Amino acid sequence: MAASAEQELGTTLNLKLDQNGLITAVTVDADTHEVLMVAFMNPAALEKTLATGKATYWSRSRQKFWVKGEESGNTQQVVSVTIDCDQDAVVLKVRQKGAACHNGFASCFYRQIVASADAGLQLNTIAQPLMDPQKMYHK
Numbered sequence: 001m002a003a004s005a006e007q008e009l010g011t012t013l014n015l016k017l018d019q020n021g022l023i024t025a026v027t028v029d030a031d032t033h034e035v036l037m038v039a040f041m042n043p044a045a046l047e048k049t050l051a052t053g054k055a056t057y058w059s060r061s062r063q064k065f066w067v068k069g070e071e072s073g074n075t076q077q078v079v080s081v082t083i084d085c086d087q088d089a090v091v092l093k094v095r096q097k098g099a100a101c102h103n104g105f106a107s108c109f110y111r112q113i114v115a116s117a118d119a120g121l122q123l124n125t126i127a128q129p130l131m132d133p134q135k136m137y138h139k
Contacts, residue, residue, distance in 0.1 A: 008085045015043055016088035022058060023088055027068075027100065030079040030093040036100035037108040041090065046081070053078050055092055072136040074098030104129035104136065 007014055015023055022040040029036055039057040041049070045065055048056040055068040055076035069075030076094035083090050101108040110127040 007087060013083075014087055015046075016086055017042070018088070020060070022060070023090060025057060025090050025092055027055065027076065027092045027094055030095055034107055035109055036076075036094070036096055036106070046090065049078055049092070050081060055094055068100075069097065072098065072102075074100065074136065076100070099130045099136065102133060102136070104131045104133040106130055 006012055007016075017023060021042050023042075023046075025039050025041045027036045027039065028034065040060060041056075042058045045056045045058045048054075048065065048067075052067075055078055057066055057068065058064075059066045075097045076092070077097075079093045079095060081090055081092050096106070099106055101110065103110075105127055107127070110125060110129075111123040112126045114122055114124050116122050
């Protein structure tokens with residue numbers, strides 16, 4: 001197969017990393033299919049995720065691995081990992097325990113963008129938090 005055909009249709013994993021060595025990871029609830037969060041992974045985080053079954057990401061701000069729930073207890077058990085056609089993004093299907101969002105919501109996508117004739121674009125909260133974020137982290 002030609003290089004692009006192998007990349008898009010073949011069986012060889014050849015991650016297309018961004019300039020920081022990362023790929024986008026979209027995390028979805030395995031049962032409801034709700035998008036829970038978006039994070040980033042480097043190849044080692046992907047390998048750790050597959051080896052342990054625990055969602056492991058790369059923190060761009062802290063420059064280190066983070067296993068979802070290691071501090072908050074709100075864990076993600078990985079059911080499957082799929083990759084897009086050009087191998088620059090993955091979808092993790094997980095069973096989420098507790099809130100996925102650090103703000104206490106089930107999903108990080110708890111606000112809807114709406115157009116207002118007098119105020120322009122605004123955000124409306126469309127969900128209720130599951131827990132108090134101040135009580136989630138044990139630092």
